[in-house]
């Protein structure tokens with residue numbers, strides 16, 4: 001199974017399976033001298049870890065990160081950083097009943113068709129356990145950003161669960177850390193709790209939309225045509241399990257706008273920094289950051305493992321029925337929030353390093 005890496009200069013390869021002894025990320029290209037330790041990376045992993053409330057899978061994983069290489073006396077050395085997380089709560093027996101059946105909505109059938117291998121223990125490499133490795137790599141990327149571009153802030157939150165959207169008039173970032181859904185709207189958090197409880201108790205699940213914003217990103221990151229910042233962001237988000245749609249700025253809704261409404265007008269600002277009237281572009285023009293907030297949204301599909309009987313086939317091609325027991329997230333969107341943030345951190349850092357390499361301080365000045 002090839003192609004387990006992403007990134008150009010800050011290059012992340014993830015490895016490991018849901019029910020193997022451990023999983024992790026090997027990060028090649030992290031600059032030297034970045035202050036980082038296990039606690040700093042653990043902070044981000046704790047936000048993704050399962051079993052934290054009744055709306056996430058009850059699999060109990062400490063998700064404790066170990067740094068095996070690339071850090072000496074609290075600083076990166078510039079050599080590969082190996083991040084490892086041991087699996088501690090693998091219960092293969094939960095999956096033994098489905099070893100011969102393909103679970104609808106999962107990668108079982110396509111992995112079988114492609115590789116002729118069926119890792120029925122929670123999906124093996126296709127399991128969202130893999131996203132823990134991304135969050136660990138994202139923690140390292142955040143540490144590097146803190147050193148190289150300390151003004152960059154990356155925040156993710158849910159803006160939609162099933163048909164229920166947040167009310168942007170009630171938007172309050174302070175709420176995000178106070179509820180189980182990472183939602184910036186106290187009323188939505190209350191309403192969604194009842195909605196998701198109902199779905200969970202009936203053995204069903206639902207999809208969600210997550211928004212990730214990077215503020216403080218300097219103008220000039222990204223390159224035209226094949227190196228567009230938005231191309232890499234879209235690929236990074238789309239590579240997360242269960243993601244079925246990605247949009248930047250106005251996204252799909254841009255199709256409904258007129259050119260007049262969509263134009264982010266430009267005004268003179270202080271210190272040669274332009275001021276924009278709006279941010280329909282999501283902080284990216286021609287693949288290059290404008291200096292405004294970089295805004296990405298992605299949609300995740302409803303959790304496929306549900307207690308409702310579904311039709312499927314066996315490896316032998318026989319029709320059968322399946323109920324996917326075991327421990328599952330009723331809405332994967334909740335735990336996808338820290339994963340989206342991690343991918344944003346990796347991509348922004350990667351483009352910062354590319355920019356530093358090719359351009360340095362040689363950009364055009366306004367004023």
Ligand SMILES: Cc1cc2nc3c(=O)[nH]c(=O)nc-3n(C[C@H](O)[C@H](O)[C@H](O)COP(=O)(O)O)c2cc1C
Nearest residue numbers: 106107126128241242303304305328329332335336
């Ligand atoms: C954080 C996170 C947690 C997930 N948890 C579950 C889960 O508990 N049960 C499930 O059926 N799918 C879960 N998924 C989704 C599956 O991993 C994913 O749908 C599956 O691997 C098939 O890949 P695809 O949906 O990208 O095609 C989760 C996804 C993410 C991002």
